[in-house]
Amino acid sequence: MNINATLIGQSIAFFLFVWFVMKYVWPPLIVALDERKKTIADGLAAAERGQHEQELAEKAAEKHIREAKGQAAEILSQAQKRAAEIVEEAKGGAREEADGIKKAATAEIDQEVNRAKEHLRQQVASIAIAGAEKVLKREIDEKAHGDIVDDLIAQI
């Protein structure tokens, strides 16, 4: 356990190695560590930003969907309304048309009936005249008795 020049040797070596480490070992490693720390911090920040953006996008998407849904519902209700309108219009048109047809038919029927009546009346009149001719065994002057015949026709 002698104290001797080993002491000096060790002291010199100590300074040398501290110097070496300070110059060649510590700076590159600490720089690498710091850079990695920065990279990680940046990455984390980016991730957070991404998450935030995703949240925003999700919110926007939700809003869009809600709007679209609203629009769809509106369009649907409008379409339904329009459809109902069309149906109503169609119904109205059909009814009018039907009424027209009915009216025309009724008019035609009336006309036909009148025509038939007229015809019948004339036939009856001629038959009656013929009958009367036969009865009177002479010809009635149509011109002279026209008004009587007409009166008869009207009475039928």
Add this chain to the structure above:
Amino acid sequence: MAGEGLTSGDYIKHHLQNMTYGDHPVKGWTFAHTPEEAKEMGFWAFHVDSLGWSFALALIFFFAFRKVAKNATTGVPTGFQNFAEMIIEFINSSVRGSFSGKNDIVAPLALTVFAWVFLMNLMDLVPVDWLPMLAQQIGAAFGADPHHIYFKVVPSTDPNVTFGMALGVFWLMLYYSIKIKGVGGFFGELAFQPFGKAGILVNLVLEGVSLISKPVSLALRLFGNMYAGETIFILIALMYGGSLAVGAFGGLLQLGWAIFHILIITLQAFIFMTLTIVYLDMAHQEH
């Protein structure tokens, strides 16, 4: 091990003797063949084993970390880079926690101190006879008498080594004290507290003792712990010379002590580093 005609005392003494190369008053520069010769060499002698192992370990540490530093990527670290970065982070957080000033030397200094002391202490876990036996074989191959080849493998059990490092820290303390506070400021710190200008002599004695005690305690704490641990390993190794049962019990003891020692060597390295940081922090603080 303890056999070969040696007594237990011889065995222990043999293990606690450094391989010394120095200026013998009679023989000139040579290896010491006996402890007496080593003593006669006085100051101008080197403990070849302590210095050799301490340099070798420091070089291992330096080149391992230098390799990592060269290839350091900012991407995902792999393998040894992971380990090195873990240590760097640990040192860096220790320095940030204890050192309030701004000085680029402190963190590398702390790393060097921690890694070096740890590696030197780690040699304590190598079974006490392996490397000395190897050295004796090698020495015998070169024609030397194996009984006169001494080989101590744990540099931190050599007070020269621990004092060498502690004095290194001490010079740095003095250098930065004077650099930061100026000669006057540093002297004022020593002379004018705690009792003011009236008690300048008392102050000088008190502060001087506390200043000197820093490197001394730093060196002696490490040396004492490691020396005691090493001695216990040697004592345990003595048991292998006994019967089979004693030897087996010795094996168990060695295992247990080695496992416990893992804690001690790490702790001692950590304490040495932390105190280094704290002392330098004190050197940087102005009052």
